[in-house]
Amino acid sequence: MRAPIFIAMIVLAQVMQGVVAPHLAVARLKPDLVLLTTLAYGLLYGPAAGGRFGLVSGLLQDLLLGRYLGVFALTRMTAGYLAGVAERRLYRESLLILIATGAATSIFADLLFMLLMGATGYPLDPLADMGRVILPAALYNGLMAPLIYRAVRRIRRWELARTRTEETRP
Amino acid sequence: MIPVQRRRLLSLLLVLSIVVLMSLTARERERLTWLEEQAVELLSSVQRSFSLAAGRVERAVDDLSGLARAQAENAVLRHRLELLPPLEHQLQDLRAENNRLRQLLGFSETRPFPTVAARVVARNPDNWFSYAVLDKGARAGIERNMPVVTPEGLAGRVVRTSANTATILFLLDRDSGVAVGIYRSVPGAEAPVLKAFGVVLGQGEHGAVLRLRVFAHDAQIEPGDRVVTSGLGGVFPPGLLVGEVRQVETDAYDLVVEAEVMPAVDFDRITEVLVVIDPVAGPPP
Known part of the structure; x- marks a missing residue:
């Protein structure tokens, strides 16, 4: 992927998360559009690109609070990388598989978040958080995953078509 | 092309650096880089x-x-x-x-706290923390630990500033704690009666309720009591409304009285806030 598209997608994901996601909140739970974009990116561009996308977008998210710098960078980077690894084993065009992958990625990222934050002494209540945050968020993110995946896939196809046109140009 | 082993080593170093960065920035800092x-x-x-x-x-x-x-x-x-x-x-x-x-x-005009009005430009994008970024910062006189209020009551405090922005931590955040007094309106009494002192802790954004902890097993707290800042913590001035007691529980060892507090502020709808730039000035007597 070209750098301008990579940067534009990261900025767009951040802005969507900051501006649009709060309006999509259900029972105060926001969909994690940055994580879902990272997942789609990993599925479409492979593990290294997925990891890079997750690292940069997570770091930007970390900068907004300015504390625990790196927690979102690490969770998103790992999620993006693993999505890229899973890409070879998944039939991505199935709606159910995309929903399940979205939900599983959300659970994985939240559990990793809890593990890292727990190590810093941040007050967490694992059982209550599982019921109040992790599982409902996984359901919501799972349902949103096909939409985000298709949007990123559209960008990917447009980019591929553009590259082919440039290559065939005399 | 980077060899696989070298790539693995670089990835491991990156992960370790991030973990070190996390632990270094886990505490609140006076200044940003x-x-x-x-x-x-x-x-x-x-x-x-x-x-x-x-x-x-x-x-x-x-x-x-x-x-x-x-x-x-x-x-x-x-x-x-x-x-x-x-x-x-x-x-x-x-x-x-x-x-x-x-x-x-002999009433004088009410003397409010000196405040700076600011607009919320971004909210925490995640489901874990509870904070917002304001469109005014150090240039407008905003500093770390200044209380943030809305017309309904206390919303939180400033945790960091840059020249033109300030990040505020809402009361709902799990890192948030406020020293409070619990007051009850008693028929016939001129002013609400102080029943106990305690601490209000955030529980995360999704629950939208606060946790009150009173370290006195015989504290008489009831649903409907008003929870107001006591000024004992040194960050928040006394007299700011935090919320209302909703449900009271005692712990298994009967040492601490805990209660759910419904915040006075509707955190879902905050678009503008007031930052108290001189909490010492205080509200009118």
């Missing part, structure tokens, strides 16, 4: 423009849906307008009477 400050300024200005645009779109949609309602309201208002002149006379009389009574009782 230059790089962080620039990144926050840039990110906030991008979000500010998008959130302004989103606000305009939202208002436009509201305007359109309100058009039909406005027509009906217009007819009602026309009718009310005809009744306005006599009401205006009444209002003038009441104003004059109010002034006389104030002078009689």
Whole structure:
């Protein structure tokens, strides 16, 4: 992927998360559009690109609070990388598989978040958080995953078509 | 092409560096690094423009849906307008009477805290923390640990500033804690009666309730009691409304009284806040 598209997608994901996601909140739970974009990116561009996308977008998210710098960078980077690894084993065009992958990625990222934050002494209540945050968020993110995946896939196809046109140009 | 082993080593180093960075920044810091400050300024200005645009779109949609309602309201208002002149006379009389009574009782004009008004330009994008970024920062006189209020009550405190932005931690955040007093209105008493002192802790954004902890097993706390800052923590001035007790529980060892507190502030709808820039000035006596 070209750098301008990579940067534009990261900025767009951040802005969507900051501006649009709060309006999509259900029972105060926001969909994690940055994580879902990272997942789609990993599925479409492979593990290294997925990891890079997750690292940069997570770091930007970390900068907004300015504390625990790196927690979102690490969770998103790992999620993006693993999505890229899973890409070879998944039939991505199935709606159910995309929903399940979205939900599983959300659970994985939240559990990793809890593990890292727990190590810093941040007050967490694992059982209550599982019921109040992790599982409902996984359901919501799972349902949103096909939409985000298709949007990123559209960008990917447009980019591929553009590259082919440039290559065939005399 | 980087060999696989070298790539693995680089990835491991990256992960380790991030973990070290996390532990170094886990505590609140007095100052941001230059790089962080620039990144926050840039990110906030991008979000500010998008959130302004989103606000305009939202208002436009509201305007359109309100058009039909406005027509009906217009007819009602026309009718009310005809009744306005006599009401205006009444209002003038009441104003004059109010002034006389104030002078009689020796009331002075209420002296509010010196504050800076700021707009929320971004909210925490995740489901774990509870904070917001404001469009004013150190240049407007905002500093770390300044209390943040809305007309309904206490919202949180400033945790960091850059030149043109400030990040505020809401009371809902799990890192948030406020020293409070619990008051009850008693029939016949001139002012609400202080029942106990305690600490209010955030529980995360999704629950939208606060946890009150009173370290006295015999504390008499009831649903409906008002929870107000006590000023004991040193960060928040006394007298700011935090919320109302909803449900009381005692712990298994009967040492601590815990209660759920419904915050006075509706955190879902905060768009503008006031930052108290001189909490020492205090509210009127």
